[in-house]
Amino acid sequence: MSSTPTTSTPTTSTPTASTPTTSAPTTSAPTASAPAVHLRGLRRVFGTRAVLDGIDLDIARGEFLALLGASGTGKTTLLRILGALDRADQGTVLVPPSRTVVFQEPRLIPSKRVLGNVTVGLPRGAATRETGRRALAEVGLADHADAWPGTLSGGEAQRAALARALVREPELLLLDEPFAALDALTRLRMQDLVGELCRKHRPAVLLVTHDVDEAIRLADRVAVLRDGVLVRDETVTVERPREAADPDFAALRRRLLADLGVHQDSAPRHSAARHSAPQHAASQHAN
Ligand SMILES: Nc1ncnc2c1ncn2[C@@H]1O[C@H](COP(=O)(O)OP(=O)(O)OP(=O)(O)O)[C@@H](O)[C@H]1O
Ligand SMILES: [Mg+2]
Numbered sequence: 001m002s003s004t005p006t007t008s009t010p011t012t013s014t015p016t017a018s019t020p021t022t023s024a025p026t027t028s029a030p031t032a033s034a035p036a037v038h039l040r041g042l043r044r045v046f047g048t049r050a051v052l053d054g055i056d057l058d059i060a061r062g063e064f065l066a067l068l069g070a071s072g073t074g075k076t077t078l079l080r081i082l083g084a085l086d087r088a089d090q091g092t093v094l095v096p097p098s099r100t101v102v103f104q105e106p107r108l109i110p111s112k113r114v115l116g117n118v119t120v121g122l123p124r125g126a127a128t129r130e131t132g133r134r135a136l137a138e139v140g141l142a143d144h145a146d147a148w149p150g151t152l153s154g155g156e157a158q159r160a161a162l163a164r165a166l167v168r169e170p171e172l173l174l175l176d177e178p179f180a181a182l183d184a185l186t187r188l189r190m191q192d193l194v195g196e197l198c199r200k201h202r203p204a205v206l207l208v209t210h211d212v213d214e215a216i217r218l219a220d221r222v223a224v225l226r227d228g229v230l231v232r233d234e235t236v237t238v239e240r241p242r243e244a245a246d247p248d249f250a251a252l253r254r255r256l257l258a259d260l261g262v263h264q265d266s267a268p269r270h271s272a273a274r275h276s277a278p279q280h281a282a283s284q285h286a287n
Contacts, residue, residue: 036204042091053228066215069225096171108149155186
């Protein structure tokens with residue numbers, strides 16, 4: 001978890017290539033103390049629309065950043081660029097070589113057992129199997145190593161995907177709405193699990209979410225993407241354990257919802273559930 005970030009350029013999908021060939025000002029070579037993620041002037045254009053229009057962002061090693069934004073604002077695009085699944089058109093992108101991604105759906109290989117899914121792509125052998133079993137135990141799936149993915153519940157499958165991401169001990173963990181498809185109770189449990197495992201393994205984390213409460217509960221920092229730029233990038237100072245009843249929690253939630261175009265005073269009064277599942281409010285009002 002200590003290697004130096006390398007540079008992803010608009011011309012390559014391998015972020016281990018090292019020379020920025022962007023039109024952004026040249027970035028000096030990163031040092032061991034540099035942040036895990038360093039973005040300057042990042043642009044991504046689809047057709048005539050600059051979905052990302054000059055993103056400046058650092059994520060420190062071991063830091064957990066939650067990224068909010070209405071649907072279609074470019075959150076996944078940003079995450080995909082960090083994961084070398086898409087390219088930047090302009091700007092400087094420094095990311096560590098070891099990154100893993102968890103998506104909204106688990107994307108397990110149906111023809112491989114759970115343990116095989118977790119260790120897929122790793123060197124074969126007893127040591128890898130043992131590492132895979134430990135990762136499964138961490139997510140509470142020790143008894144499911146030999147199960148087929150098709151027999152898992154949605155929450156179990158997503159935990160298997162999390163184990164697959166963590167077993168590689170990534171320096172950067174990219175989470176794209178990983179709890180969105182889960183029921184409310186499972187989602188809360190998964191949030192706790194991810195928080196616990198990230199504190200233990202200490203990757204830098206980018207969590208893309210629509211759920212404002214989830215962002216506040218989990219993140220060291222929250223950012224909001226709107227119109228191609230980050231309109232907020234704020235350290236979360238709410239004391240842990242973070243409770244929605246805490247006035248600091250509520251105040252930050254109000255600020256974030258306002259950034260998303262949701263104004264609580266004008267929201268329907270019956271929406272007590274909004275506070276436990278605010279992604280619905282955010283997506284209803286901000287999409
Ligand atoms: N490969 C592509 N070609 C053309 N347009 C694209 C491509 N990828 C994304 N877009 C467009 O870029 C915009 C941002 O997409 P993106 O998936 O990043 O949004 P998002 O913030 O993740 O949305 P959601 O919250 O709904 O997941 C959308 O308008 C989308 O249609
Ligand atoms: Mg998305």
